[in-house]
Amino acid sequence: MLSRRTFFKAAGVSAAVAAASASFPKEMLAWAEPLRAPQPGGPILLNSNENPYGPFPSVLAMGNPFQDANRYPDHHSERIAERLAALCKVASECVVTGCGSTEILRVAANAFTGPGRKLVTASPTFEALEHYARVVHAETVRVPLAADFSHDLGAMLKAAGNDTGLVYICNPNNPTGNVTPRSDIEDFIKKLPKTTYVLIDEAYHDFVPASPDYASFIDRPINDDRVITARTFSKIYGMAGLRLGYAVATPSTARLLQEQKLEDSLNALVTRAALIALDDTAGHHQARQRNAADRDEFMRQVTARKLTAIPSAANFVMVETGRPIRDLIGQFRQNNVAIGRPFPPFETYARISLGKPDEMKEFWRVLDLLPSVQ
Ligand SMILES: Cc1ncc(COP(=O)(O)O)c(C=O)c1O
Known part of the structure; x- marks a missing residue:
């Protein structure tokens, strides 16, 4: 079982086993603990x-955390998917929930990358998707950030050929914290091969100050089958230890993600906590x-x-x-x-x-x- 704690070590091990073309720099492995x-x-x-303040007070006041702990969580999973769909103004078949947004990254790697279907990603950026692409024997092309630390979308476009299954755009980017302008991302998506999917990771969306350079692809969708937007309850909601993330995509793309999902990867506690948090504007x-x-x-x-x-x-x-x-x-x-x-x-x-x-x-x-x- 791969924990966050052992993530980079495991990434190193699987790199050796998979003999994939890209590998995690050795120096990153040294900081694996x-x-x-x-x-x-x-x-x-x-x-x-993480969020040092923890969950909202309304969540902490929720009462017995073990209510329903003896029951399988399908009912809870359905309710949270419906609630998220309402929040995102989409049909519930457009929402895919996961055990943290890490599960979303993993199912996207499984669905859209593999041998002959490479991943194009920025460098540096959040590496989980690259790791999961490696596990399924996909090549990764890392494109250095531009001088202003935004994604170098011109260079990423050059790197993305017909053999590119997935492009990862983390916006705001981790570790740099900055935003890549929305209009540039939209232009970029238009020019990508028609078979290349794009995962826009909005883990830090809720912290972005109002700016003409930023609009979420959930709040302002472009109705493109190739676009998947991921969010998490680990950051603004302070629930990194409870594990809940989700993706929004068109119904056909959401189905492809859903196929790769672990059955029942959500738990009753996190879904009830998330429902309270979502109501607490x-x-x-x-x-x-x-x-x-x-x-x-x-x-x-x-x-x-x-x-x-x-x-x-x-x-x-x-x-x-x-x-x-x-x-x-x-x-x-x-x-x-x-x-x-x-x-x-x-x-x-x-x-x-x-x-x-x-x-x-x-x-x-x-x-x-x-x-x-x-
Ligand atoms: C950009 C980004 N995406 C996804 C994650 C994973 O978050 P989680 O699996 O807790 O939702 C993180 C965690 O730090 C992150 O920085």
């Missing part, structure tokens, strides 16, 4: 883009505002130290520290703070997930303790 499970006095976790608004305030404060601290950071539309920020990232991670670890792993080729950038204000104070205190590089 992210710190998990906060313990009293344990490290401050600024390394996995005030909770959502508050979480969004709080993240924006935390992000603004983070940027103020960046500026005060004459550092630079990639403008973030997410719940994490990629900071140019001027220091070798591997050393920096070790120094933070010694001070009980976990920060994001290295993302080659950004050797001096640190990806910092936003924590609560007191956690961020500690982060800055530790950074200020470190010897200056100037």
